[in-house]
Amino acid sequence: MYSFQGQNYTSLKEVSGDILSAFIQNNVLTETIAIQQNKILFWEEHYLRLMASMRILRMEIPLSFTLEHLSEKIIALTSTLSKEAFHGRACLNVVKMAQPTPDQAVPPTAYSITAIPATEGEETLMFNTTTQPIDLYKDHYLSTGLYTSLESAAQQWRDMAWTYVHENDYCDGILLNTEKHLVETLRGALFLIKGNQISTPGLDQGGRKSVYRKQLLSVLSKSEDFEITEDAISPFSIQKADELFVLDDAQGIYSIAQYRKKKFHATQTEKIWAMFLEHVSSQNQL
Secondary structure, rough: EEEEEEEOOOOOHHHOOHHHHHHOOOOOOEEEEEEOOOOEEEHHHHHHHHHHHHHHHOOOOOOOHHHHHHHHHHHHOOOOOOOOOEEEEEEEEEEEEEEOOOOOOOOOOEEEEEEOOOOOOOOOOEEEEEEEOEEEEEEEEEEOOHHHHOOOOHHHHHHHHHHHHOOOOOOOOEEOOOOOOOEEEOEEEEEEEOOOEEEEEEEHHOOOOHHHHHHHHHHHHHOEEEEEEEOOOOOOHHHHHOEEEEEOOOOEEEEEEEOOOEOOOOOHHHHHHHHHHHHHHHHHOO
């Protein structure tokens, strides 16, 4: 089942060729959203992030792009995929229908929705540990600025980094900016733990502004057990950390086991995960 412009289709052959061409030829802005029991988690935050990204990219925002309309279309699609309450993820994809021209500086916008049901026994958000090591990606460096906070920023560059990761059998790659400071990983926001001190690169370092990063920082800032710092972080700080974890909007938290010869445990990370799950559960009940 496919959804384009709010209309569900059983085959891509039924979709307008102009719309399909736009998604194939032009850069696509994607917002990945977790859904539990037909409840879109943090939907308002995802919606505001999408609107902000479209404004930065100078995309047309149709009048129909309301909070209520888009959520209805997401649920309408997921309800066709599951007889019971849907459990999984949805991707809201937005694209310009054409390249800007002197006659049409802001082309019309098209959108599609794809949904991925969770497999049996799979949670929408999970805690994982990996036995594969992680390493720095140093072939190229990210610039800082507003554009790099977008989910789709430097996608070709990120694809090259993934090639490096897979060729060397790493679980992920840590990205650096032009100042040689930590930015994030290819999967998501990076967090270092030393005792009760938690540090993460500030958004001014070039990282993406994710919904779950904002939610986790809110949880940690209210905790008396931890102190959170957002700042520029040197790669040498990784060797001094007790624990290292990544927050992935699509999957949840996963704990890093090794960086080069340095090995980490996950004691505090598991506590943080429990706090985050409690926060997600409370939001889901609103």
